[in-house]
Amino acid sequence: MMISNLNNSWVRCFKMGLPKQLEHPQYYADSFILDKESKKHLSLIQNFTKYVNKITDEYYLENSLFILANQQGINLKTVYPIGLKEKVSKMRIKEGCYFTEKSCGTNAISMAMEYKETVVFNGDENYCYFLHKWQSIATPINYPKDKQCFLGILTLDKNHREKYRILLELLQTKLSKKLNENTIPSHYNQGKSLTNIRESVLTLSANGLTIKEISQKLNLSEAAIKYHRTKACQQLCAANITQAIAKSIKFGYISLNTIK
Known part of the structure; x- marks a missing residue:
């Protein structure tokens, strides 16, 4: 996320007179609208809940809140461990709350809605104080335009931001595949798999190493690392290295x- 985009959002919040001291979202959809949107996205909500529960159980994510919002920013579903119930209740984050700038100030979901791309926020990049303790990540789901939705994670874990980004990309891939009835690319069925070197390149990339650092660690040229990254993306039908990492997981x- 470009600094200028973040600054522009903060300026808009300031000009609309949004209090930074907010302790919870300002706006909530009425029950009729929430019910209508929930029915419209029923399959997505069900699959979102199933996949998130599986992910949180498998990786013991005790400090993370998963959010599914529609194209208007209405929170359709929240999934979180019981240990966060008091914090989430205090912030009044629940089904029906809006994650728009007008309701919550600058936040990862509102920015993902605006720019239609994955957004990663440090806590203090959120405009309002009630979100300052939470690292946040949001991304759009590849879904028909009339049903555009967004995934978000709020986490108190400040040390593994890249892991949460990858988890969100993984969740996005699963939901997009399920809802658009995609199939695994044919080369998987043909028994082709990533080479050991490409697995290593992806693993090191997932750990935040640069191309130069990976080349030194694997004793290969930077050109060779770039080649294997590109080929891994092509083989996994991934648009970028982050998506390739998610798919390889x-x-x-x-x-x-x-x-x-």
């Missing part, structure tokens, strides 16, 4: 436990 090429 999904298909079992690398383990999330190897990402620090």
Whole structure:
């Protein structure tokens, strides 16, 4: 997320007179609208809940809140561990609250809605104080335009931001595949798999190493690392390296436990 985009959002919040001291969202959809939107996105909500519960159980995510919002920024579903119930209740984050700038100030979901891309926020990049303790990540789901939705994670874990980004990309991939009835690319069925070197490149990339650092660690040229990254993306039908990492986790090429 470009600094100028973040600054522009903060300026808009300031000009509309939004109090930074807000302790919870300002706006909530009425029950009729929430019920209508929930029915419209019923399949998505059900699959979102199923996948998030599976992810949180598998990786013991005790300090993370998962959010599904529609194209208007209405929170359709929240999933979080019981240990966060008091904090979430105090912030009044629940089904029906809006994650728009007008309601919550600058936040990852509102920015993902505006720019239609993955957004990663430090806590203090959120405009309002009630979100300052939470690292946040949001991304759009590849879904028909009339049903555009957004995924978000709020986490108190400040040390593994890249892991949460990858988890969100993994969740996005699963939901997009399920809802758009995509199939695994044919080369998986043909038995082709990533080479050991490409698995290593993806694992090291997931741990935040630069191309130069990876080349030194694997004793290969930077050009070779770029080549293997590009080929891994092509083989996984991924638009970028982050998506390639998410897909490689999904298909079992690398383990999330190897990402620090």
